[in-house]
Amino acid sequence: MSGITLSAxxxxxxxxxxxxxxxxxxxxxxxxxxxxxxxxxxxxTNYFTAQSLNNRASDIGNLLxxxxxxxxxxxxxxxxxxxxxSLVASAQSIANQVLQSPxxxxxxxxxxxxxxxxxTATNLLASSSTAxxxxxxxxxxxxxxxxxxxxxxxxxxxxxxxxxxxxGLTTGDTLVVNGTxxxxxxxxxxxxxxxxxxxxxxxxLHAIDAVAGGTSSVTNGAITIGAGANGLTLSGTAxxxxxxxTTGDTLxxxxxxxxxxxxxxxxxxxTTTMSSLRPTTRKRGAVRPQRARPVPxxxxxxxxxxRTSGWHSxxx
Numbered sequence: 001m002s003g004i005t006l007s008a009x010x011x012x013x014x015x016x017x018x019x020x021x022x023x024x025x026x027x028x029x030x031x032x033x034x035x036x037x038x039x040x041x042x043x044x045t046n047y048f049t050a051q052s053l054n055n056r057a058s059d060i061g062n063l064l065x066x067x068x069x070x071x072x073x074x075x076x077x078x079x080x081x082x083x084x085x086s087l088v089a090s091a092q093s094i095a096n097q098v099l100q101s102p103x104x105x106x107x108x109x110x111x112x113x114x115x116x117x118x119x120t121a122t123n124l125l126a127s128s129s130t131a132x133x134x135x136x137x138x139x140x141x142x143x144x145x146x147x148x149x150x151x152x153x154x155x156x157x158x159x160x161x162x163x164x165x166x167x168g169l170t171t172g173d174t175l176v177v178n179g180t181x182x183x184x185x186x187x188x189x190x191x192x193x194x195x196x197x198x199x200x201x202x203x204x205l206h207a208i209d210a211v212a213g214g215t216s217s218v219t220n221g222a223i224t225i226g227a228g229a230n231g232l233t234l235s236g237t238a239x240x241x242x243x244x245x246t247t248g249d250t251l252x253x254x255x256x257x258x259x260x261x262x263x264x265x266x267x268x269x270x271t272t273t274m275s276s277l278r279p280t281t282r283k284r285g286a287v288r289p290q291r292a293r294p295v296p297x298x299x300x301x302x303x304x305x306x307r308t309s310g311w312h313s314x315x316x
Contacts, residue, residue, distance in 0.1 A: 127178075127231030127248040131214065134243035136221035140166040147221030150202035154184070154195070167241045169197055175238040178230065180211045184238060 006014070029038060037046045137148040140158035148165060156164030175182040180193060188198030195204055201223065205216040213228020223242050225232060233248030 127233045128227055129231050131216075131224050131226045132232060132234060132244065132247050133224040134222055134245075137223070137243045138166050138221060140164050140168065148201060148218060148223070149221075150200060150205070150218050152201050152218075153197075154199055154201065154204060155197040165201075165241060167243075169238055169241045171197065173238040173241065174236040175208075175242075176233075176235045177208050177211045177225075178228075178233055181236070182207060182238075 037043045040047045139146040142160045153164040155168035173184045187196030189196045214226025216225045
């Protein structure tokens with residue numbers, strides 16, 4: 001094929017058309033993107049300046065979103081605080097109503113108990129805070145009067161050479177020290193709370209001291225039981241054999257009298273012992289006693305409150 005020969009004027013026109021087409025494409029791209037500068041080739045300075053501004057705008061947009069989230073959190077917190085204020089206001093209103101209203105109950109009964117010798121407001125057991133001394137004892141030595149010492153045996157047969165308690169202990173006797181019960185057996189040695197009748201007075205006192213926390217002794221035939229930091233209570237059948245007496249009243253067997261009244265009617269006063277004390281319940285007009293069981297007794301008692309379902313006394 002032979003080459004095409006263009007004249008100078010035609011070549012100039014062709015170049016003009018090509019330039020026009022290029023400018024048209026550039027214009028269309030600018031219109032489509034909305035950017036005057038679309039690449040670094042168009043204008044490096046304006047391109048990188050625009051890119052930096054776009055990044056800054058994006059950062060500011062993200063910061064604005066964070067601020068919006070913070071505002072939402074504050075609004076939620078404000079809503080919660082407002083709800084709490086409403087709740088506190090309601091509680092204050094109820095409290096004021098209670099303070100302004102008359103007493104919701106009145107005393108309908110009184111409770112009295114037998115006097116506990118030596119008892120105090122903090123200790124109903126009336127335990128001794130000092131050592132307890134017994135009466136002088138003698139041994140069962142035939143033909144002689146010897147005072148009891150620490151080596152005197154707790155029980156034995158009287159002979160001219162015996163050194164036993166004249167009022168000897170017997171199997172089954174008990175000694176209760178601060179609530180711990182010692183039982184006397186026919187054994188010759190002691191173990192724990194089991195005291196053998198073959199042991200001597202010193203062995204018994206050591207066992208007592210381990211429980212009471214005091215220091216006991218025998219002086220001129222008299223046994224002295226030491227009191228520890230928690231005081232000392234003594235009871236049991238063995239006390240008389242040791243020349244001692246009961247120390248500290250226990251609540252067992254004590255009576256509690258409740259003299260009760262009702263609206264327009266008097267209820268029969270009742271007396272009960274501490275070992276069976278338990279409140280009664282009233283259901284459909286009948287008072288039915290509950291099964292007896294021991295309950296703890298403290299030093300304060302609350303008044304009886306009138307209820308639509310009956311009345312009750314409560315120990316607190």
